[in-house]
């Protein structure tokens with residue numbers, strides 16, 4: 001009898017352990033690369049995009065607007081409904097086989113805040129209380145000080161998936177969803193989610209973050225470019241080359257990155273370098289000409305520190321069967 005009691009206690013312990021492991025799911029990241037990834041933030045209340053920008057310490061509003069394909073004219077007071085998911089771009093670093101946002105965002109502790117509240121209610125399960133505590137070297141989670149700054153370690157990864165470059169997306173699981181429904185929503189498959197997260201449907205927990213790989217566009221960016229690690233997810237845009245260039249990825253362009261000059265008024269009178277394509281006296285970045293069956297685009301190929309933007313002419317056939 002006593003023996004059986006021990007077995008049951010052991011079994012219970014194992015269940016508790018496996019549950020706590022699955023809630024504290026880290027995103028695997030075995031490369032040493034740095035990259036830019038996305039987290040999906042379900043707003044806890046009706047708020048503005050500007051407030052969310054501040055919460056995540058995003059310098060330029062346009063960075064968030066581009067990630068969500070919102071018009072560039074959108075203002076900071078643009079309303080975000082409660083539960084509406086906003087994609088937040090974050091810089092990711094890999095260490096010890098775990099991906100984590102690079103020292104951001106930083107959250108300033110308010111009166112009556114607790115670690116659980118900050119992890120679960122403010123950051124909506126994108127971070128767990130345990131990870132928050134460990135990342136900030138807090139010995140007693142019940143003692144946190146108003147005015148203290150906490151680094152929020154958001155989950156991320158820079159790994160290729162199925163030998164393809166992807167953008168890892170931290171998705172907060174909604175009640176009632178399954179790995180299959182999540183896979184369908186984001187254009188991936190259930191097996192990939194199982195493998196990446198090490199969980200099956202029985203361990204899928206609402207309000208916790210799982211790693212969803214988003215398909216990315218192919219690009220002509222050179223390996224020596226300063227943004228050689230740039231990977232742009234389906235349905236999003238990014239600014240690059242010191243905000244001189246904006247690139248978009250979507251299905252309409254068959255997952256080939258489309259870039260164009262931003263013509264932004266940049267601070268400190270920064271002027272953007274020429275974006276003309278060599279070997280063509282009329283095409284500049286983003287322009288396309290068609291001649292017979294062939295279509296030629298002046299595509300983005302990266303940038304260098306000396307204020308140089310690389311371009312390349314890409315020719316594709318537009319006739320069927322070729």
Ligand SMILES: *[C@@H]1O[C@H](CO)[C@@H](O)[C@H](O)[C@H]1NC(C)=O
Pocket residue numbers: 028030031159
């Ligand atoms: C990284 O992990 C993936 C699977 O998780 C594996 O296919 C790949 O070989 C690993 N790469 C390195 C450099 O360990």
Ligand SMILES: *[C@@H]1O[C@H](CO)[C@@H](O)[C@H](O)[C@H]1NC(C)=O
Pocket residue numbers: 075077078079
């Ligand atoms: C945002 O502010 C502008 C003025 O700065 C105002 O015209 C607009 O109505 C406001 N929009 C919302 C959604 O509050």
Ligand SMILES: *[C@@H]1O[C@H](CO)[C@@H](O)[C@H](O)[C@H]1NC(C)=O
Pocket residue numbers: 096
């Ligand atoms: C690295 O990860 C292992 C296993 O997750 C953990 O035991 C170890 O403490 C970690 N090391 C550091 C330096 O974080």
Ligand SMILES: *[C@@H]1O[C@H](CO)[C@@H](O)[C@H](O)[C@H]1NC(C)=O
Pocket residue numbers: 044045047121122123
């Ligand atoms: C909405 O939630 C955010 C994040 O928890 C918080 O900072 C803000 O004060 C809340 N706003 C309102 C009106 O409750």
Ligand SMILES: *[C@@H]1O[C@H](CO)[C@@H](O)[C@H](O)[C@H]1NC(C)=O
Pocket residue numbers: 137139
């Ligand atoms: C964490 O805190 C302990 C004691 O509070 C201290 O000994 C240790 O050096 C700290 N570690 C880091 C990485 O700050």
Ligand SMILES: *[C@@H]1O[C@H](CO)[C@@H](O)[C@H](O)[C@H]1NC(C)=O
Pocket residue numbers: 106108147148149
């Ligand atoms: C927290 O960060 C803010 C903004 O960077 C800074 O002004 C403040 O001094 C920091 N507070 C502490 C206690 O480090």
Ligand SMILES: *[C@@H]1O[C@H](CO)[C@@H](O)[C@H](O)[C@H]1NC(C)=O
Pocket residue numbers: 186187188214215234235251
């Ligand atoms: C790409 O995004 C569109 C909407 O933005 C979506 O309908 C489509 O399923 C996505 N495709 C893939 C393969 O991710």
